[in-house]
Amino acid sequence: MISVIIPAYNEEQMILKTAQVIGELLEDEEIEYELIFVDDGSNDRTWECICSIAGDKVKGIRFSRNFGKEAAISAGLCEAKGECEVVIDCDLQHPPEKILEMYELWKQGYEVVEGVKISRGKESRGHRFASDCFYKLISSATGIDMSHASDFKLLDHKVVDVLGTFKEKDAFFLALSSWVGFRTGKVTYNVHQREAGISKWSRWALIKYAISNITSFTTLPMQIVTFLGGIMLIIAITLSGIAFYQKLVGIALGGFTTVIILICFIGSIMMVSMGIMGYYVAKIFDEVKNRPKYIIGAKTNDE
Ligand code: UDP
Ligand code: MG
Numbered sequence: 001m002i003s004v005i006i007p008a009y010n011e012e013q014m015i016l017k018t019a020q021v022i023g024e025l026l027e028d029e030e031i032e033y034e035l036i037f038v039d040d041g042s043n044d045r046t047w048e049c050i051c052s053i054a055g056d057k058v059k060g061i062r063f064s065r066n067f068g069k070e071a072a073i074s075a076g077l078c079e080a081k082g083e084c085e086v087v088i089d090c091d092l093q094h095p096p097e098k099i100l101e102m103y104e105l106w107k108q109g110y111e112v113v114e115g116v117k118i119s120r121g122k123e124s125r126g127h128r129f130a131s132d133c134f135y136k137l138i139s140s141a142t143g144i145d146m147s148h149a150s151d152f153k154l155l156d157h158k159v160v161d162v163l164g165t166f167k168e169k170d171a172f173f174l175a176l177s178s179w180v181g182f183r184t185g186k187v188t189y190n191v192h193q194r195e196a197g198i199s200k201w202s203r204w205a206l207i208k209y210a211i212s213n214i215t216s217f218t219t220l221p222m223q224i225v226t227f228l229g230g231i232m233l234i235i236a237i238t239l240s241g242i243a244f245y246q247k248l249v250g251i252a253l254g255g256f257t258t259v260i261i262l263i264c265f266i267g268s269i270m271m272v273s274m275g276i277m278g279y280y281v282a283k284i285f286d287e288v289k290n291r292p293k294y295i296i297g298a299k300t301n302d303e
Pocket of ligand 1: 069
């Protein structure tokens with residue numbers, strides 16, 4: 001059996017359509033399946049829509065509030081009973097027919113099948129540049145090329161079990177599912193236009209998401225601070241040498257510019273460094289609190 005995990009946040013317009021499209025597709029191929037919708041604390045009628053189609057093949061989980069897509073994916077994977085699991089967006093931007101290709105590769109023995117974007121759909125230039133930078137950073141942090149990676153993937157149940165043992169709260173599914181290794185296949189696809197509703201990501205939400213994921217995979221930003229500190233030290237030693245020489249030969253007038261520049265420079269680097277360190281400390285704090293990743297408010301199979 002294949003479990004299809006569909007995170008949904010304010011997707012009332014899409015639930016029925018998505019369930020129908022994916023359901024028909026798998027039924028036509030006579031593949032046994034279950035659809036798991038995870039309602040990530042929607043404010044619209046998403047949950048009512050899920051309940052209206054819930055049954056043997058369609059299950060629903062409802063969060064008590066919005067915990068984010070990562071948490072929704074975790075909850076779905078945790079609930080899944082299939083031999084393999086597919087994660088797909090609710091807005092049909094990930095072409096469902098590609099699930100069949102992924103399934104074929106899985107049958108050939110691939111344990112992770114990645115959906116690789118060949119085109120990214122409509123995006124502004126700024127957005128594209130920022131996301132390119134983000135994927136470059138993440139790729140260098142994990143040592144795996146992720147420039148075309150996406151959340152659209154198939155995982156063998158074995159891989160899901162491994163991911164389930166990870167205790168980190170701030171998990172980044174896209175990178176972790178590549179990081180675990182296993183025999184990996186690829187299926188390419190074009191990102192479609194969203195069929196209804198709007199994207200749930202504001203620019204600010206995306207920036208926060210990028211920072212959070214980069215810092216959960218690499219401590220490079222902290223090392224950059226050390227590196228900058230080293231460079232500052234060299235500059236400081238050189239400037240001190242010059243100042244000392246000027247003092248000796250008696251031309252040590254002025255010099256206020258240097259002092260001001262130095263104070264500003266050092267001050268700003270210190271503040272940036274403290275900010276970066278503070279960010280990591282905050283992350284440690286969050287992990288230590290050991291709160292649950294998400295809280296389930298209801299499940300369709302409870303009723
Ligand atoms: N999503 C979610 N929780 C959130 C935001 C989004 O579960 O807090 C879901 C959303 O319902 C959709 C998927 O994540 O199924 C991708 O979101 P969206 O289409 O808004 O992102 P985009 O395609 O614009 O990157
Ligand atoms: Mg989308």
